[in-house]
Amino acid sequence: MSNALDALIEIFTWVGLGAGSLLTLTAVILLLADGTWLPVRAVVEHVEGGRVVRWFDADGGVNEAPLSAHDDEKIGRADMADVFYRRGTANRMRLTRSSPVVRFVSLLAAGVLGLGVVAFVVSIVLLFARG
Template sequence: MGPALDAVIEIFTWIGFGAGAFLAGVALVAYLFDGTWVPVRAVVESTDHGKVVRWFDEAGGVNEAPLNHEQLAAVGDASMYDIFARRGWNNRMRLTQRSPLVRALALLAAGLIGLGTIALILSGVLLFARG
């Protein structure tokens, strides 16, 4: 059982560190491409096509974006709501400042690096325990 266990721990170490580092790089690139999102106060209005939010951007222009089903549930019956608008783009908004994709990639990368670290520590413990 000793050599098989050592092989499995070695595989977990390499996969943990390798895949974790790769996903951390992907998360960094996704974070950079996500751009800058600034907080704005938006007015929620009902139109013939559903609820929309309208806000002023940094240049003084008026922007408008429709609310999807999940955003409608979060906004509820509020007449004004704090949103995040993409700097340099028109009519782009979301309810969170950070991207859920970037967060998921970063958490997965941290989990894999944690797996690699635990496997490395376990490998060292078994090395000295057998010695």
């Protein structure tokens, strides 16, 4: 039983630290690829195809983006909304600063790394407890 437990802890240590490191690197790459999203107050207007939001960017340009069904539902009947637009790209907006994909990969990386660290600490404690 002791050998099986040691093997299991060793596997969790190596897989947790290795996969967690790769997931952390992936999260950093995704974060950099996502770009910089700046907050802005946008006006919600009704047009023929549905509703759109319009805002001024940091350079003074006017931008417009259609609201998806999900975004339209979250904004509701408001005439103005706080949105985030991507710096350097025209007519792109979203309602959250960070991407859900980046958030998911970051949390997964933290969980897997945490598993590896806990398994490592348990292996060290067992090493000294048996000695």
